[in-house]
Amino acid sequence: MGQIGRPLRRKEDARFLTGAGQYVADAAAQLGAAHMRILRSPHGAALIRSIDTGAARALPGVLDVITGADLEKMGIGGLPCAWPVTSRDGSAMIHPPHPVLAVDRVLHVGDPLAAVVAETEAQADAAVEAIEVDYDPLPCQTDLATALDPEAARVRSDIPTNRCFDWDLGDEAAVDAALAASPRVVTLDLIQNRVNASPMETRGTLGIYDRGHGDYTLWTSSQNPHSIRVTLSAATLKVPEEKLRVISPDVGGGFGMKIYHYSEEVLVLVAAKRTGRPVRWIASRLEAFQADTYARDHVTTVSLGLEEDGRFRAMKVHTLANMGAYLSTFAPSIPTFFYANPFPGPYALRDVYVHVEGVFTNTTPVDAYRGAGRPEATYVMERIVETAARELGMDPFEIRRMNAIPPEAIPYRTPFLWTYDSGDLPALMDLARQAADLDGYDARRAASAAKGLRRGMGVAFYMEACGMGPSKLLIEAGLGGGQFEVATVRVGPTGGIMVLTGSHSHGQGHETAFAQIVADKTGIDPALIEIVHGDTAKVPYGVGTYGSRSLSVGGSALAVTTEKVVAKMTRIAAHMLGTTPDEVDLADGIFRMRSTNRSLTFAEVAGRAYAPVDYPPGMEPGIDETTYYDPEAFTFPYGCHIVEVEIDAETGTTKVDRYLAVDDFGRIVNPLIVEGQIHGGAAQAIGQACMEVCRYDPESGQLLTGSFMDYAMPRATDVPPVELVAMETLCTTNPLGAKGCGEASAIAGPAAVINAIADALHDLGVRHVDMPATPERVWRAIVSAGLNRP
Incomplete structure (x- = not known):
């Protein structure tokens, strides 16, 4: 019986659901590792006049205290940025260390400046508190929208501007x-919230040093262990x-x-060598809010030119993209290569120009x-399309379908980088329209009205670029390494099969x-x-898991x-x-011989390979x-949510x-896993659209959303049952025929939710509500629209 396409339950869930999983914290506990705690900056920006670690070193149980000056003496390198970009005038982006x-200054709340190792967590916490730092606070710039203003x-005092790069794609004059x-131009200002x-498991690292062989072992909750190994060796x-x-x-x-690659991965290895002990660092949830990379955080203006009948003629996008105080590994590529090239998504529009300015702020790095x-990109595209449909009085499905790339044009070369190899976009839109049950919408809206509620429907049509390849x-385009994937299949003497894969699983169901x-x-x-997977000593090499590449690249x-x-x-x-x-x-x-009834079992053939007589x-x-x-x-998976x-x-x-969710993911190996991916992405999409946002105090640079008391996360009651329809x-470009599914809902969902809110409030005069559409923000939009109506 064929196995591809079967909805098998995930076999790895047996250990996850019974508490038998093996996480970094489990390994650290088994080894009796010492505890590391990090002293982090309480200031958004400050000079470091001095660091006195004497009192901390004298406390009971303290094994070591490490500062930036110590690392400099040891020759430890800085964290690298693996994907630099070039500004539109040909100059290199600004790439500060x-x-x-931190050695002489801190640039955001949570910036690390010392590490303490102690026998117990409590002792490490006490030692962190005992370190005395003389700070000279500096003015902060946490607001992205004003970061490029002259005042x-x-x-960073080591660079002359807050601009990291000034990049574009397309022909601006045309x-x-x-x-x-x-004949018609629609313009919209948008905020993509930070x-x-x-994730459920916070980041954790465990460092081990073998003094006899001079070998290091790092346990780390990472998506790509081989890449971390290369970066440790070459850069830090x-x-x-x-x-x-x-x-x-x-x-x-x-x-x-x-x-x-994060600081803590270097620090536990340095500390393990200095102390002769295994050293662990497991982030608390509060620390994770200060130490992990953040995401999104754009301010955008988009204009769409149309014919009177709704056909698209041209689009121009200008975006300020927050980099934070430092450049994380892929940071410059996210709002440039991965943001601009996908425009205009599923639409047959040729004249597109995207201008992106990367901006430094006194905030945690963004990646x-x-x-x-x-x-x-989908949010920008689908909000302006929805707004255009509203202002032209057009059906939101029809304006999308009439502008969709026709099936006869595929393979279709986009205005920029991609060639879409397969798909039928108008057919998917027709399927989505049917699945949406538009005939029953009036009854659903009336039922909502009977409860005193306003009902709205939002559509988001997306085309994704995923899989990350080819390497060339x-x-x-600027990436400092290949994006292939590695797989080994071993068949043992008794017919058992072991698979070694460079793709890493962190919830995707790879083992199934x-x-x-x-x-x-x-x-x-x-x-x-x-x-x-997940061990550089067992798997020959690997690139890792991200960008919905597990199946299309790792599976291939x-x-x-x-x-x-x-x-x-x-x-x-x-x-x-x-x-x-x-x-x-x-x-x-x-193994069967066609012309006879003779056969051999898989195990019999495997056994002969290890006893090669008559071979x-x-x-x-x-x-x-x-x-x-x-x-x-x-x-290029695509769909309509x-x-x-x-x-x-x-x-x-x-x-x-x-x-x-109506999607075309190509060949589906396990429909049950795909369903889980769509559900999870929908939860994150609803979270971003309606409640999640990271905020800083503009004066002090303090993080105002540093815990789940202030940073709202979606709960089960916030996410409805997700309906799935597959096409x-x-x-045509990989042997499995797979396109990828892991990011679809996160791509389409935020736009679909905000489009639905705009639809529900349109007759009240509300044109747009920025994410997150919290109750306060929606209420203020309603009040403001009422006050501004003639």
Whole structure:
């Protein structure tokens, strides 16, 4: 029986649900590791006049205190930015240093400046409190919208401006001319709110140093252990790569925030060598709000030129993108490469210009988060399309369908970088319209009105670019490394299968879905296939998991490798059966000779590979194949998400009452896992659209949303049951035909929710409500619209 397409329950859930998972904190506890705590800046910006660690070192249980000056003496390097960009005038972006521990100044609340190691957590906390720092506070600039004003406070005294880069894509003059010639031009100002990923497991690291061999082992809750190993070797710790082992065990969620190389990964290794003890650092939730990368945080103006019949003519986008106080690993690429290139999404629009200014502020660094640039682009695109439909009096489905790329134009080269290889966008819009049950909408709206609530429907049509490849394209765009993926398949003497994959699982269900891919080609029960990941000592190499690349890149590497294994075993079986390989078929774990009833089990053939008597001439013993798979192209899932909301106009309270996702993900390996991905993304989308936002005090730079008391997270009651409808056109650029699904709801959902709110309030005169559409913000929009109406 074929395994691809079966909704198998995740086999890894057995250990997760019974408390048998192995996380960094579990390993640290088993090793009796010493505890590390970090002294972090209480100021948004300040000079460091002096740091006195004497009292801290004298406290009971304290094993070590490390400062930035100590790291400088040891030759420890700064945290790197792996993807620099070039400004539109050809100049390089401003790339200031990012020290592991601050030395002469701190640039945001939470900036680390000392690390304490002690026997117990309480002792480490007490020692952190005992460190005396003489700060000279400086003016802060936390507001993105005003950061480039002449009177704005300078974030960094070592650079002459708060601008990191001034980047663009497209022909500005041509777009300006097309806008000027457009019969209708619609303009909208938008804010993409700053959010925090907040995975269930906070970040954690464990450092071990083997004095006898000079080897380091780092346990870290990361999405890409091999990349962390390379960065430790080349940039920060600066020791030979063969002396480093990085283990990322079970990881409780990442969402992009656990991609990057963080200070704490360096510090626990330095401390382990200095103290001769394993050293652990596990972030508290309060610390995570200060120490993790943030995401989104744009201020945008967008203009769309249209014909009177609603056909798009031109679009111009200007965005200020917050970088924070330092450049995180991928930070410059998110609002440039990953934000601009996807425009104009699923639409057959050619004249597009995107201008992005990267801006430094006295805030935590900003980098990728689920969707990484594509949610921001889709939000801009779908809010302006929805607003245009409203102002032209058009049906929101029809304006999208009439501007969609026609199926006969695919493969379709976009105005910028991509070529869409497959899909039928108008057909998906028709399917979405049908699934939305528009005929029943009036009855649903009347039912809401009977409860004193206003109902609105929002549509978001998206085209995603995911998969991250090929390497050549990305390296030419500025990335400092390849984006292939690695898979090894080993068949043992008894027929057991072990898979080693460079893709890392932190909730995606790899141990189930990857086993299904191998099982589909071998006929072996997926439950008997072992998936190994997250350990640089076991897996030859890997790039990691992000950008919905696990299946299309990691899964493709695995599919190709399994085909190599099957081809070798078929040759062995044919030799054993006295025939040729083209006369032997493998099905349900049995090698059968077509012209007879003779057959061999999978285990029998595997056994012969390790006892190579009467063996195919010239063939090596054993069955162990590896593939480094570099994708031919990005993949392009697309879809239409439809949201219905109910709003209490008296209080501004908004309830998402319905969430419908109609998507084309290409080939689906496990529908149950896909359903979980869509549900999770929808929860994050509703969170960003309605409640999540990170705020700083503009005067002091203090983080005002530093805990779940102030940073609102969606609960089960905030997320309705998610309805899924699938349309399948296979991707033509990878062997699985898979496109990716992990970020779809996070990409389409925020726009769909805000479009629904705008629809519900349109007749009150509300044109737009910025995210997060909290009850207060919705209520103020209603009141303001009423006051401003003639």
